[in-house]
Amino acid sequence: MIINNVLIIATFIALIMILISNTWRIRVAGLAILYLLSFISILQIWPVALASVKLIAGWMGVVLISASQVTKIDNDRLKQWNSQSIFRLLVTALIWVVIGAEVGSFNEWIPIPYTNLLIGLNIIAGGLIFASVNQTVFDVIIGVLTFLAGFDVIYSSLEGSALVTGIFALIIIFISLLTTYFYSPSIKGVK
Numbered sequence: 001m002i003i004n005n006v007l008i009i010a011t012f013i014a015l016i017m018i019l020i021s022n023t024w025r026i027r028v029a030g031l032a033i034l035y036l037l038s039f040i041s042i043l044q045i046w047p048v049a050l051a052s053v054k055l056i057a058g059w060m061g062v063v064l065i066s067a068s069q070v071t072k073i074d075n076d077r078l079k080q081w082n083s084q085s086i087f088r089l090l091v092t093a094l095i096w097v098v099i100g101a102e103v104g105s106f107n108e109w110i111p112i113p114y115t116n117l118l119i120g121l122n123i124i125a126g127g128l129i130f131a132s133v134n135q136t137v138f139d140v141i142i143g144v145l146t147f148l149a150g151f152d153v154i155y156s157s158l159e160g161s162a163l164v165t166g167i168f169a170l171i172i173i174f175i176s177l178l179t180t181y182f183y184s185p186s187i188k189g190v191k
Helices: 002-020 024-043 048-070 083-109 114-133 137-158 162-182
Strands: none
Touching: 002 024, 002 083, 002 114, 002 137, 024 048, 024 114, 024 137, 048 137, 048 162, 083 114, 114 137, 137 162
16 A cells, blocks of 8 residues: 555656656656656566566666767756746646546546556656657657556556567667657757
């Protein structure tokens, strides 16, 4: 019970790191923490070997997207809060309240542990909001990876297939490689 409450609170903190930060380093750190929290919530259901595949694939993706940003000129170091960050936070808080109110009825449709459903739905909502309100390729891919992490928490609670786990890990790595491709020095005009 205490572990589940800590997981839920830590998930909110990691999502807030992704949603309101203006620097890519904090966003990537939030995504890495999110993958760790997803691993811990999946570990309550799955064996360590299968759950660790998801953690390793997620962290490999974080390393790949971080490598795409290392060569970028860091001009967003001292940005202050802007209206977009406040908007993302307020919309996400509103959606989290709705999810918190309706997660009991969702749990009747999807018979998985309550904590995994709540964490998964909140991560999905945060990822959708972050991907939809940002314009850069990097931020959209961070949002897509966040969305997929939430989907993974819910789907892993329903299905325990090793093949699906491997394919999902490949999808995460390929999406991260896509970020590296878009930020390669040979492509001009990418934000």
